[in-house]
Amino acid sequence: MHFQIPFHLYRSKYPTKLLALYHSLRDSILDGVLTYETRLPSSRELAALYGLSRGTVNVVYDMLNAEGYVRSEIGRGTFVSIHYEPKSTPERQSQVYVLSDWGKRLMSQPTGDVSYDLPGVVKQIDFHWFAPDIGLFPQEEWNRHLHAAAKELTGQGVIPRAELQGDYELRNSIAQYLRRARGIDSHPSQIVIFNGSMQAIALTVQLLVNPGDPVIVENPGYLGIRRAVHTAGGITKTISMDGQGIIPDDWEAKLLFVTPSRQFPTGVVLSMERRQQLLKWAYEQDAIIIEDDYDSEFRHRGKSLEPLKVLDREDRVIYIGSFSKTLLSGIRIGYAVMPASLVEPIRKAKALFEPRPTGLLEQRTLAAFMGSGSYERHLRRMKRAYSRKFECLQKWLYMLLSGQFAWVEGDAGLHIFGWWRGNEPTYIEFRDQCAQAGIRWSEVSVPVQLTETEAEAEKVSYGAYFNFPHLSEADIEYAIKRMEEVWKSIQTE
Amino acid sequence: MHFQIPFHLYRSKYPTKLLALYHSLRDSILDGVLTYETRLPSSRELAALYGLSRGTVNVVYDMLNAEGYVRSEIGRGTFVSIHYEPKSTPERQSQVYVLSDWGKRLMSQPTGDVSYDLPGVVKQIDFHWFAPDIGLFPQEEWNRHLHAAAKELTGQGVIPRAELQGDYELRNSIAQYLRRARGIDSHPSQIVIFNGSMQAIALTVQLLVNPGDPVIVENPGYLGIRRAVHTAGGITKTISMDGQGIIPDDWEAKLLFVTPSRQFPTGVVLSMERRQQLLKWAYEQDAIIIEDDYDSEFRHRGKSLEPLKVLDREDRVIYIGSFSKTLLSGIRIGYAVMPASLVEPIRKAKALFEPRPTGLLEQRTLAAFMGSGSYERHLRRMKRAYSRKFECLQKWLYMLLSGQFAWVEGDAGLHIFGWWRGNEPTYIEFRDQCAQAGIRWSEVSVPVQLTETEAEAEKVSYGAYFNFPHLSEADIEYAIKRMEEVWKSIQTE
The missing domain is CATH 1.10.10.10 (Winged helix-like DNA-binding domain superfamily/Winged helix DNA-binding domain)
Structure with missing residues (x-):
């Protein structure tokens, strides 16, 4: 402990x-x-x-x-x-210091944490938190590789400068994995390792965005990219969505952030036609696309479309992946496949903060873990377990709460998303009563009108998503049934 | 291997x-x-x-x-x-993308690496590289703590958000260490852990410096701070030095970077009077001082003056320390004692890039290593070994190369610094001939006039410093004798 x-x-x-x-x-x-x-x-x-x-x-x-x-x-x-x-x-009275413009923008960013109170006594099921299922992690196997890597690393004097970009074996393993699993043909020299994917995103934004620059982002979307853009002084322009994903337009911008495999958080898959339109837009605007492929490892049914990076013939896509969803909360390793001309700038950006390599021990452990085949075995085990949890959650949500939420159809990922069908006061009452009953989830609110595809829904502005990896099937079933009871009790009030 | x-x-x-x-x-x-x-x-x-x-x-x-x-x-x-x-x-032709102003400034920074060619064949002694003596590192003891920390960490689901600031036990151990060894009375809540001290410096600069803002730095001085200031768009104003260290002035600026314990790289100790003047300046200007105490662990003789942080009654000093010099090249852990009002901004700045804690495994290992008393035992062993190397290097430099260099007197640290007494062409010839003979060191060049104290020297503009931790006493002796031979051969040419 x-x-x-x-x-x-x-x-x-x-x-x-x-x-x-x-x-x-x-x-x-x-x-x-x-x-x-x-x-x-x-x-x-x-x-x-x-x-x-x-x-x-x-x-x-x-x-x-x-x-x-x-x-x-x-x-x-x-x-x-x-x-x-x-x-x-x-003892000491602290001064209040004037921050730089960057610092002021940073401090005005929301932290992104939903935090309302969960009262005690009742059983608590938290769909808001995300954490991998710790029970699935092959602790002993990982630690065996860790010990070997530690023995080697603590026996070394000088670490080669090339490692600034990340351990080479790891970059090589990632390149092989991406070729096999995602069809991306990349070379280790284009891959840069980060302390989690957000480091890749925030450094890239700082490298490309000037104060006042527009950046195209999804709505609803990942809070991290907004925080990074706003802190750099950029202006986020949000894109509308329909059943095929975000709707391309002739935006005037040099940077676009997109989650094509499974739009975050709605889970809508971007159609092939739209993907090609986005790339065409980037070519015409001389723009860069950041493709965040945050949980594509977990496909429960069917086959996925090719990542944008595969279709990218002009080296305009920065492909970002992460191991944070597949290993443990305490291990933060992300990576980016960079356009050739941006490898040196991003290395230098990383080196401004970390002039010598950091996180090498865990990188080398992961390299050995991947090289021995353990990672793919672990992925297969996780996929099976998460697929069962996904089917369970989907079944109960569809069965008991389809009247309240318009669920976004999906067959991949680690959360399920639905738009609230009713009005705002009802949603808030339902959410708060569920919290009283010990159940909470993540929410987004979108103040825009939706398109024809969602026309059957009422004025929908709230969305909810349910992370499930850390929960058991029994807890999932309990929680959704409890939510239905809460709903009934509200109706009969 | x-x-x-x-x-x-x-x-x-x-x-x-x-x-x-x-x-x-x-x-x-x-x-x-x-x-x-x-x-x-x-x-x-x-x-x-x-x-x-x-x-x-x-x-x-x-x-x-x-x-x-x-x-x-x-x-x-x-x-x-x-x-x-x-x-x-x-296969793909890469585009050249336009970087942000920040990115352009970043790319125009020198990397700070001296790299001239060392031919083979001859024995090579490199005083330019810095690395701790790997033979002194208690590999087994460290790895025992690492294994225990790994077992614990890989058995945990969710990592508490408080750890963003760094492992609490480690912050607590650092607070105790600083109290005992440096007289600094700090609380763990003021201490923030970083992936090396440069992350602390670069994030602090970004948090405080706007484009065009002046920042006071030492000359010669640490390249990292210049790179950070220039990349943030700030303007460095350099301070002159004499035998008491940097000379205070009524600069108009909000930020000053200083290495009082042992000026980097000259090794001059800032006098107590000067320290008080700097603090007074900060109070009057409402400014912040970054105090980088980069190698004060290694005092070979005598007693050190109190850090600025101890004298700081208005919470104006950011005290920065690091374990990079006392552990291994592959382990990057630095820390800062922050003014109370800057704790939250620096946490948030770190979290922009790393929204969940990184490097926890090595932090917890270090906490256990410190908690068990192993760190201080390791420090004592290192101190003894490095003191012997220091005395050896000082003896040979003073004995054989005092005609060429004006050595800065010192009794601490992990390198020895001297100003070149001769003119530029002679220095360059000597340096290049030594490189041919397999010996290199770090250099600085200062284009300013020196003050009265160094008046006996000729127009001095080159300085050289010699890192020694990774070298044996035999190699040190060999190298300095070889340098003397090179000098003699130049004289008789």
């Missing part, structure tokens, strides 16, 4: 263990180290961890409960119940 | 092993995977690695030698002999 409070440090400052525990827990909560909704260890676990009596821990938990820092729930445990608010250090 | 060529991939493309080996080696050289001066494995090693006969490997090495890709040196091995030039992919 990785539970972090400065108990030993505080033990030297306070006369009793009880006070040391109380203050170290309280300060950890106030400092945001223990965040809202974190489950604290049981009194037995915590007592064992620091050589305390259970009685002491219980008294401390009671004190914190009484003061509102934590909330104890019978049979479930003790949870942090306040939100973190940064405080200045007591 | 981590030797990376795509032999197995090429084996499926070429009819013979010989051709597969030839093309995989050649392409790796052309792609810059095997960089200039990389030593290739011996024919025996390479044969064993891929199940080839030594004869095959020798034929391939001869082919590559004949074509100029590699250079074989009797008794020393085979070395890559061409420089990497990025090429565009053969």
Whole structure:
């Protein structure tokens, strides 16, 4: 268990263990180290961890409960119940400094976190969080490769500069994987490894977008790209969508961000015709397309269309992929297949912040994991498990909540999306009542009119999506049935 | 041995092993995977690695030698002999894209690498490279902590958002270390962990500097800060120096970058009076000071002055430290103690590129390594070994090359700095002849007049510094004696 409070440090400052525990827990909560909704260890676990009596821990938990820092729930445990608010250090008065324009734009970006309160007591099912199913991760196999990589790396003096672009074996494995799985013919020299795909996206945007420049993005769409564009000073122009995906237009812009395999978050697949139109637009405008292929590994049925990158004859597409959905939350490795002329600029952009290679240990572990065939075995196992969860979630959503949501048909990915059929107040009531019942999901709201294809729906402006990898089929079934009950109770009020 | 060529991939493309080996080696050289001066494995090693006969490997090495890709040196091995030039992919013609102003400024920055040719045959001693002495690293102890951290981390589902700022135990250990070793009273909530100290510097600059803003930097000084300021569009104003360090002035600026403990690269220690003047300036100008304490762990004699951060009563100093000098080249962990009001902006800046925590595995390993006392034991061992190397290098430099260089007196750090006493042509001849003899170092050139303190020297504009951690005392002695011989041979020409 990785539970972090400065108990030993505080033990030297306070006369009793009880006070040391109380203050170290309280300060950890106030400092945001223990965040809202974190489950604290049981009194037995915590007592064992620091050589305390259970009685002491219980008294401390009671004190914190009484003061509102934590909330104890019978049979479930003790949870942090306040939100973190940064405080200045007591002794010194901190100045407020004027940020750069970049900094000001950065600070005005929303964090993108939906956070409303989930009350305790009830069983909680969270479709909002995304995390891979940890039970599927081949921990021992991964760690075996990790140990070998660590032994090698810690026995090396100087790391070659070429690794700035990422471990070569890994780039080579990715090139082979992309050829086999996505039909993309790329060379390791075009592939750049990042600490997660967002690093690739944000650095690319900073490299290409000036303040005032328009960038075409999807609506609804990925918040990360908006944050990156707005922080660079660019202006996002949103694209409308229909059943074939986003609708091409003759935008005046030099950069477009798109998720053709499965539009995020709606899941609409961009038709082949539209793909060709987008590429044609890029050729005519001398523009660059960022193609984010964020979860194409998970196709439950049928065959996927070719990525834009395969159709790209003029080296205009930056193809972005990631291992964050297929490995673990704690392992952040993303990559980009770059146009040849942008390899050196993006290397240099990365090197401004990280002049020597970072993350090499996990990169080499992943390279060995891929090279040994373990990655594809792991993918196959995950696909089977996630396909079952997908079918389960789809079945219950279609069966019980099709009157409330217009589900977007799909056969791939790690979440299911639906447009709310009713009006805004009903949606908000339903959402809040479900939260009361312990169930939450991710939402988007789009203030635009939809096109003919969705004409049968009422004025739809809310969309909801349900991440499922971390949940069991039993929990999925329970949650959707519970949502139906909530709906019925609203109707009969 | 981590030797990376795509032999197995090429084996499926070429009819013979010989051709597969030839093309995989050649392409790796052309792609810059095997960089200039990389030593290739011996024919025996390479044969064993891929199940080839030594004869095959020798034929391939001869082919590559004949074509100029590699250079074989009797008794020393085979070395890559061409420089990497990025090429565009053969099938597709790549476009040249217009970069943002930020991207253009980035591309116009020098990389900061001195790279002149070192011919083979002779013994090579490289004072230019910096790398910790790998022989001192407690590989097994580190890897034991790494394995435990990996087991824990790969058993976790969701990583708490608080970790964005860095692993809490690590921040706590750093706070304790800073209190004990540097007298800095900081709280873990003010400490932010980065993938190396340059990430902290570059993000801070981007957060605070607008195009056109002046930033005060040292001259000579760290290239990284200049690159960061210039890429942000800021203008660097350089400060003159004397024997007490940089000379305070009433600059109009909001940001100053300084290395008070040991000015980089000259090694001059900033006097206490000057430190107070700098802080006073910051208070009056409402400015921020970035204090880079890049190698203060290594004090060979005497006691150090207090860091600026300790004297800072108004929370105006950003204190930056790093583990890159004390661990290994492949482990990049840096940190900053931030003013309270800048914690949230810097967290958000980091999260723009890395919205979920990265590098947690190595952070947790380091936290355990520090928590168990291993880090301080490792530091003590390194200090002893580096102090011996320092005394050795200082002795030989002072004894044999004091006529050529005015050495800056010092008793700390991992390099020794001297100003060239002679004129420019002599320096260049000496440097180039030493390179011919297999010895190189890092250099700076300062086109400004020096102050009275250095008045006895001639028109001094070149400085040289000598990194020593990776070298043995025998090599250090050999190199400096060899330099003296080179000098004598120039004099008698």
